[in-house]
Amino acid sequence: MSFRLYNYVLSGNCYKVRLFASLLGVSYESIAVDFHPGQEHKGEKLLQISPAETLPIMLADDMVLTETSAMLGWMASKFDAGKNWWPVNEPTKITLIIQWLGFASDLTLTIGEARLHSMLNRDVDVDRALAGGKRALRLLEARLTEQSLRGSQWLVGENPTIADIACFPYAALAPDAGLEHDDYPVIRNWLYAIRSLDGFVTMPGIHEVHKLRDTENTL
Amino acid sequence: MLGLERAKDDWYPVAIAGSMGECESHTTRLLGFEITLHGGKNGAISVNFGETDLAVQVKFDHVWTTFCDNPRPLFDIPEGDEPGRVRVPCGVVRVKCSPLRAVENFLDIAHFPFVHTDILGAEPHTEVAPYDVKIDESKNEVIATKVKFFQPQAAKSAGDGIVTDYVYRVAAPMVSILYKTCPPKPEAQDVITLFVQPLDEETCDVWPWMALYDYENSMADMISFQQMIFVQDRSILENQIPRKLPLDPRMEIPTRADMTSIAYRRWLKRSGALYGALTEAV
Ligand SMILES: N[C@@H](CCC(=O)N[C@@H](CS)C(=O)NCC(=O)O)C(=O)O
Ligand SMILES: [Fe+2]
Numbered sequence: 266m267s268f269r270l271y272n273y274v275l276s277g278n279c280y281k282v283r284l285f286a287s288l289l290g291v292s293y294e295s296i297a298v299d300f301h302p303g304q305e306h307k308g309e310k311l312l313q314i315s316p317a318e319t320l321p322i323m324l325a326d327d328m329v330l331t332e333t334s335a336m337l338g339w340m341a342s343k344f345d346a347g348k349n350w351w352p353v354n355e356p357t358k359i360t361l362i363i364q365w366l367g368f369a370s371d372l373t374l375t376i377g378e379a380r381l382h383s384m385l386n387r388d389v390d391v392d393r394a395l396a397g398g399k400r401a402l403r404l405l406e407a408r409l410t411e412q413s414l415r416g417s418q419w420l421v422g423e424n425p426t427i428a429d430i431a432c433f434p435y436a437a438l439a440p441d442a443g444l445e446h447d448d449y450p451v452i453r454n455w456l457y458a459i460r461s462l463d464g465f466v467t468m469p470g471i472h473e474v475h476k477l478r479d480t481e482n483t484l
Numbered sequence: 485m486l487g488l489e490r491a492k493d494d495w496y497p498v499a500i501a502g503s504m505g506e507c508e509s510h511t512t513r514l515l516g517f518e519i520t521l522h523g524g525k526n527g528a529i530s531v532n533f534g535e536t537d538l539a540v541q542v543k544f545d546h547v548w549t550t551f552c553d554n555p556r557p558l559f560d561i562p563e564g565d566e567p568g569r570v571r572v573p574c575g576v577v578r579v580k581c582s583p584l585r586a587v588e589n590f591l592d593i594a595h596f597p598f599v600h601t602d603i604l605g606a607e608p609h610t611e612v613a614p615y616d617v618k619i620d621e622s623k624n625e626v627i628a629t630k631v632k633f634f635q636p637q638a639a640k641s642a643g644d645g646i647v648t649d650y651v652y653r654v655a656a657p658m659v660s661i662l663y664k665t666c667p668p669k670p671e672a673q674d675v676i677t678l679f680v681q682p683l684d685e686e687t688c689d690v691w692p693w694m695a696l697y698d699y700e701n702s703m704a705d706m707i708s709f710q711q712m713i714f715v716q717d718r719s720i721l722e723n724q725i726p727r728k729l730p731l732d733p734r735m736e737i738p739t740r741a742d743m744t745s746i747a748y749r750r751w752l753k754r755s756g757a758l759y760g761a762l763t764e765a766v
Binding site: 386 | 575601707
């Protein structure tokens with residue numbers, strides 16, 4: 266196996282890794298963690314592996330990784346021979362990618378938190394999380410609009426990169442937290458483009474392209 | 485409000501048994517009223533509504549409460565107590581929809597191939613064969629039997645696609661129970677339930693619970709499987725308009741496959757279980 270993933274099915278961060286592995290055609294060992302209701306990620310067994318108290322945890326090449334940015338970077342370096350997802354030889358692009366990987370963490374802290382509240386009853390400051398989530402979606406919409414004027418539908422450059430993968434889950438899951446996509450037409454197109462990639466996999470709350478059409482028609 | 489008085493006579497799940505520490509407390513809602521849960525000694529949980537202590541009982545690994553001094557008795561699931569079953573409380577998932585919509589969706593097989601693609605259903609196996617639905621008058625429950633459906637992965641414990649046999653039981657307006665083929669033990673049936681806590685008419689907390697024969701998979705695997713399925717439903721449920729469940733046939737036309745759903749709606753109407761329902765009849 267290429268790596269081991271401590272995984273939770275409803276986690277947008279774990280999904281980044283599942284999705285990217287599937288796009289790259291890489292198989293891995295997945296270990297289910299009872300994040301809710303069991304809070305196993307804060308239990309003794311997992312704390313022995315990593316003190317981060319967050320998921321996912323990836324064991325790869327003798328490393329214990331707890332940051333999805335690092336996981337995506339490692340997977341791209343290791344398995345993407347074409348170097349499209351993480352173009353190490355192009356300084357401007359990787360710099361901007363790192364910028365957007367940082368932004369992806371803001372999405373976790375805003376939309377991700379609001380979603381934990383609205384879905385799993387987590388006690389969080391929802392007003393702050395929702396306000397932050399809206400601001401993040403506006404920023405994302407602005408960036409993608411700027412890119413589309415340059416003729417690209419991706420966050421950085423002309424191809425999908427790990428920046429797109431990192432930002433995709435919580436942008437896509439915003440409706441789970443009550444933030445609908447209606448006001449963000451360019452984000453919608455971008456979500457659609459990612460969902461159309463070869464090897465795309467879904468998670469609960471994120472539909473396959475033709476499935477979404479079906480449900481939209483029956484509503 | 486239509487149906488509130490009747491709804492107050494039932495028991496509702498509000499927590500997983502033993503999930504609160506001593507002196508911990510936490511506020512939630514039931515039928516639009518704020519109630520407070522308190523953790524006591526040995527994992528006990530008590531429930532207050534203002535100054536009043538509400539009746540509490542523990543069953544199916546959950547804490548149940550009611551506003552009524554003389555409530556309708558809580559139903560039984562005798563199979564759940566069979567030795568050898570793993571009992572799995574799956575945690576709570578909040579959904580912005582009528583509690584009745586959450587139950588109705590659970591009863592509807594026709595959506596499997598589209599919402600739980602390649603798990604509980606797959607194209608082209610979208611036909612639901614005719615089955616029996618009736619109201620068991622002695623227990624006042626809706627029962628659907630002889631339901632058969634092809635499933636690529638019927639349970640975490642299922643290796644391959646199988647034709648699954650189902651029995652559905654609506655034991656109370658906000659409780660739905662199903663019995664389905666248990667892949668590792670064909671002579672038995674897995675029990676999967678949705679216990680619904682109505683926060684108000686358009687919001688609910690859903691507490692899935694299972695009693696399975698599965699010695700292979702970890703608890704985390706079984707819980708993940710169920711949460712995956714239920715959260716796939718959640719995004720559909722939150723988009724259903726209107727939020728309340730329409731009981732008049734004119735307002736929404738269920739498909740032929742939804743026989744259980746039709747029976748459920750009729751039974752709700754005839755029972756006066758109108759909390760969370762939309763109806764023209766006043
Ligand atoms: N450092 C992480 C953050 C991951 C993260 O926040 N994960 C969430 C699940 S999606 C988590 O484990 N939260 C801990 C908790 O809410 O208790 C990353 O971006 O990779
Ligand atoms: Fe479903």
